[in-house]
Amino acid sequence: xxxxNLLADRTQLMEANxxxxxxxxxxxxxxxxxxGGIPSPDSFPMEIINELTDRVLIKYKSNAFQYDLTEGFIPxxxxxxxxxxxRGIHTDVxxxxxxxxxxxxxxxxxxxxxxxxxxIALEAPTYLGALSAFNPYEPNYIRMDMDEKGLVPxxxxxxxxxxxxxxxxxxxxxxxxxxxxxxLERRQxxxxxIQKYDALLVEDDPYSALRYNGDDLPAIKTMAPxxxxxISTLSKIFAPGLRIGFFVAPEFLRQWLVLVKQGVDLHTSTxxxxxxxxxxxxxxxxxxxxxxxxxxQPKQAAMFNAIKTxxxxxxxxxxxxxxxxxxxxxxKGFDMIxxxxxCIENGVAFVPGKFFFTDEKEGIETMRLNYTMADESxxxxxxxxxxxxxxxx
Ligand SMILES: Cc1ncc(COP(=O)(O)O)c(C=O)c1O
Numbered sequence: 001x002x003x004x005n006l007l008a009d010r011t012q013l014m015e016a017n018x019x020x021x022x023x024x025x026x027x028x029x030x031x032x033x034x035x036g037g038i039p040s041p042d043s044f045p046m047e048i049i050n051e052l053t054d055r056v057l058i059k060y061k062s063n064a065f066q067y068d069l070t071e072g073f074i075p076x077x078x079x080x081x082x083x084x085x086x087r088g089i090h091t092d093v094x095x096x097x098x099x100x101x102x103x104x105x106x107x108x109x110x111x112x113x114x115x116x117x118x119x120i121a122l123e124a125p126t127y128l129g130a131l132s133a134f135n136p137y138e139p140n141y142i143r144m145d146m147d148e149k150g151l152v153p154x155x156x157x158x159x160x161x162x163x164x165x166x167x168x169x170x171x172x173x174x175x176x177x178x179x180x181x182x183x184l185e186r187r188q189x190x191x192x193x194i195q196k197y198d199a200l201l202v203e204d205d206p207y208s209a210l211r212y213n214g215d216d217l218p219a220i221k222t223m224a225p226x227x228x229x230x231i232s233t234l235s236k237i238f239a240p241g242l243r244i245g246f247f248v249a250p251e252f253l254r255q256w257l258v259l260v261k262q263g264v265d266l267h268t269s270t271x272x273x274x275x276x277x278x279x280x281x282x283x284x285x286x287x288x289x290x291x292x293x294x295x296x297q298p299k300q301a302a303m304f305n306a307i308k309t310x311x312x313x314x315x316x317x318x319x320x321x322x323x324x325x326x327x328x329x330x331x332k333g334f335d336m337i338x339x340x341x342x343c344i345e346n347g348v349a350f351v352p353g354k355f356f357f358t359d360e361k362e363g364i365e366t367m368r369l370n371y372t373m374a375d376e377s378x379x380x381x382x383x384x385x386x387x388x389x390x391x392x393x
Contacts, residue, residue: 010136019355026349032382034369035349043292044239056274064274072098073273079280088222091248100268102233102245106133108260118166121159125356127176141358150182153189160197167200174207174323177356177368191223201228207323209237212297214321242272302376306383326369334365342389348382
């Protein structure tokens, strides 16, 4: 049978992109990967999983294995109301809904909002998974300028002035891929601009809890609640495999997103949601989160130091106070893809940054480095190897 003939038109837009091809070699034996984008397994609270499971079985019995509400398991949503309150986002049990990871929320938003040719405004660079969620619906991307302080508000205003934008997608805190954070002053400006133009912002916030330095910043959602869909996740502060994401949206959109999810998977795993409810209600997060931070903070510091020590002066690393990534920009025109292949030969992988841009001409001289997986001395050696390889180009 010719299965290819059966594929929908939009399926072509999901085709394996160049990054997957390029990253195939990462798993070669002996290669140290700074290319990954996943939390360290050492960050999972394995020591309490039995206890949490017992609590779930005693408290919820067979209900933990039953079909449940599309909106999400109520005991988990009750806990998330408190977690969100601590982030300055005021909502109630009805207002916070669960989906299968933040990725599930991005996918549902795309399905709900994007018609072919709709314009979506994005940071340049942006999160690849968001593009994977949006691409099948055939939007046009409008790229906005970023610098070390995150999205440039004037660029947002220009974009909203000149284009009919369906929504804006931002990762304001410890962005993937750059690790950058939008400053407080800019957040206030962005909130004012989206209100002025009556624009919808999708604020994706998986990393703000992973802060290693400085003070927490308020989400843009707190400044323009009626114009923002706020998305977050337990993937980085509990375990990504449980697939627990959540969102707070303007009521009209929340109701539609529930309908979308009904058609996708009815609801997220009840057992996993119950486990998450117990993790949050039993104060485990309060004791476990500092351990995750203790695990990652020295890794980030080791990577920063190694970059400063070994990389040539013309290679600049964006400041970052948290998350999972650092972003290095080389001299203009420096080909990070060429460097990537040479580094693989020398046993180190990273992600060339160009793949995070929607404009093909951008980002050739950039790279994303992940520091959650390797230990400090491996990180140092890997950066040293990258530095030595740069000299050969
Ligand atoms: C910016 C961003 N959004 C969303 C996700 C997806 O996270 P989740 O595990 O909650 O689906 C990630 C994961 O790396 C991410 O970096």
